[in-house]
Amino acid sequence: MTRLIVVHDDITTLEVDAVVNAANPGLLGGGGVDGAVHRAAGRKLLEACRRLGGCDHGDAKITPGFDLPARHVIHAVGPIWRGGVENEDHLLELCYRRSLELAAGNELRSIAFPCISTGAYGFPKRRAAEIAVTEVTSFIDVHPLVLERVVFCCFDQAMAALYRQLLPLAAGGK
Ligand code: ADP
Numbered sequence: 001m002t003r004l005i006v007v008h009d010d011i012t013t014l015e016v017d018a019v020v021n022a023a024n025p026g027l028l029g030g031g032g033v034d035g036a037v038h039r040a041a042g043r044k045l046l047e048a049c050r051r052l053g054g055c056d057h058g059d060a061k062i063t064p065g066f067d068l069p070a071r072h073v074i075h076a077v078g079p080i081w082r083g084g085v086e087n088e089d090h091l092l093e094l095c096y097r098r099s100l101e102l103a104a105g106n107e108l109r110s111i112a113f114p115c116i117s118t119g120a121y122g123f124p125k126r127r128a129a130e131i132a133v134t135e136v137t138s139f140i141d142v143h144p145l146v147l148e149r150v151v152f153c154c155f156d157q158a159m160a161a162l163y164r165q166l167l168p169l170a171a172g173g174k
Contacts, residue, residue: 002140002147004167007112008160011153012040015069017108018062019153020099022116023075025054027061032119033155042067049075058091060098062106072108074099078117081124089131092117096135104146112151115159129162137170 011019011033022033027049029038038045048063052075055061060076076099079091095116103111113132117123136150154160 001144003149004136004140004152005149006152006154006160006163006167008154008157010036010155011112011114012036012068014112014151014153016110016112016149016151017070018072018074018099018103018106018111019065019068019070020060020074020076020111020113020116022114022119022121023055023077025057025077027052027055027075027077030120033114037068037073040068041065041073045073058094058098060095060102062102070112072106074102074111076116078121078123081117081122088117088123089127092123092128092131093135096132097139100136100139100143100147104143109147110149110151111147112153114153114155118159125159126162129159129166133163133166133170 021037024030044066052061055077057077057079060074062074065071065073076095078095079088118125118128152163
């Protein structure tokens with residue numbers, strides 16, 4: 001059984017096998033979570049990211065965590081919200097799915113997600129949270145023994161409250 005946990009925290013402090021970074025296509029750092037992850041992981045993360053050659057929206061790539069407490073960073077590039085007419089929902093779904101696949105493929109047992117695309121990329125928060133919860137719960141339905149713990153790491157209380165509201169609904173819908 002996979003435990004789904006909501007925390008109100010800075011994702012760079014979490015001791016998990018992988019933290020997901022809400023990255024941009026260049027993978028060379030930026031603001032928000034991305035800036036925090038690169039600051040906390042140190043220069044070696046930037047060097048590792050340079051070798052990855054960028055990443056498309058809706059995809060994800062993995063590196064070591066370097067100076068982070070997390071062993072790995074999964075860099076997921078969310079969609080930029082453009083009003084919902086440019087496949088944004090599907091691209092956000094793919095970010096969660098690809099990240100979970102990378103975790104499973106690398107035999108990781110715990111992963112923490114930030115609320116991808118809900119900062120600078122402007123994705124509506126409730127809609128993004130619903131996609132996050134739906135994608136994670138469907139993945140663990142199909143792969144119940146792969147992950148021990150999935151953490152939804154929220155940077156503000158309101159977002160954490162939203163996830164806490166959505167999680168029981170997802171579990172009850174099974
Ligand atoms: P994006 O460009 O994908 O929108 P952002 O980093 O701008 O990414 O924001 C994504 C979400 O991460 C926002 O909800 C923001 O509040 C949150 N966030 C920012 N810094 C941190 C952090 N250190 N830990 C966890 N969440 C964070």
